Amino acid sequence: MVVIRLSRGGSKARPFYNIVVADKRVRRDGRFIERIGYYNPNARGSEQGLRLAHDRLSYWQSVGAQASDTVQRLAKQAAAEQAQTAVAAAA
DSSP: OEEEEEEEEEETTEEEEEEEEEETTSOTTSOOSEEEEEEOTTOOTTSOOEEEOHHHHHHHHHTTOEEOHHHHHHHHHHHHHHHHHHHHHHO
């Protein structure tokens, strides 16, 4: 089965996560099929803390990939931020 999950990177006490599409049998930080975004929980100031390719996420889900709970939460958060930015740009 194909899953969409977080893969941890960064150094000790400074995590950085890639949002990847991978085979369920492969270890967390191992081989992956495609990287569709990233999440930086330590983003400061003008740094972008979350980037997600929504078109690739919807494609993988349409072919049967299951997203983890955390990735689903981050996708909702990214969609809300994108909508808020669009409203601010229109005003």
